[in-house]
Amino acid sequence: MKSEIVVLDEREIVLRRVKVGDVKSLQRYINALVDEDALITFNEKVTLKEEKEFVKKLMGRWHVVAEHDGKVVGIVELHPGIGRFSHVFELGVSVDKGFRNIGLGQVLTRKAVEMARENKKVKILFLSVFSVNKNAVHVYEKVGFRKVALLPKRGFYKGGYIDMIVMDYPLNKI
Numbered sequence: 001m002k003s004e005i006v007v008l009d010e011r012e013i014v015l016r017r018v019k020v021g022d023v024k025s026l027q028r029y030i031n032a033l034v035d036e037d038a039l040i041t042f043n044e045k046v047t048l049k050e051e052k053e054f055v056k057k058l059m060g061r062w063h064v065v066a067e068h069d070g071k072v073v074g075i076v077e078l079h080p081g082i083g084r085f086s087h088v089f090e091l092g093v094s095v096d097k098g099f100r101n102i103g104l105g106q107v108l109t110r111k112a113v114e115m116a117r118e119n120k121k122v123k124i125l126f127l128s129v130f131s132v133n134k135n136a137v138h139v140y141e142k143v144g145f146r147k148v149a150l151l152p153k154r155g156f157y158k159g160g161y162i163d164m165i166v167m168d169y170p171l172n173k174i
Contacts, residue, residue, distance in 0.1 A: 127140065144169055
């Protein structure tokens with residue numbers, strides 16, 4: 001993937017592959033989301049060592065950062081299944097607080113679909129989202145994901161258990 005620029009809310013945002021040099025920037029990004037108590041999987045800050053290990057695993061995979069003025073403001077990740085699930089990839093998307101509700105989540109989700117389509121091995125994309133994250137559910141539905149399951153009390157957020165919604169996007173005929 002070549003870098004590309006999108007303009008959202010009059011701000012230029014660069015979409016590009018993750019680089020080894022992104023470690024500190026990605027650590028700051030994820031830790032800011034944790035500080036915000038955003039609706040993401042992580043609820044504890046990551047150390048620089050943990051982030052280095054994570055970025056090392058990302059190399060050669062399907063991960064794209066959204067960057068504005070040299071700062072990471074969003075990320076999309078595709079995680080391939082293994083063995084009997086190698087045709088199914090899991091999608092993860094997050095967006096910085098200051099860049100939500102301008103279409104960046106939709107741009108990143110569409111970028112993930114585009115990357116997955118390039119790999120004929122991928123037949124299904126899926127994701128899990130907190131049921132209370134109505135904005136994210138709306139974004140995924142706009143892109144073409146459909147709800148396929150509700151998993152009761154799978155997440156813990158703000159002192160209580162909340163449901164997870166599983167959504168999928170069929171890419172290639174099985």
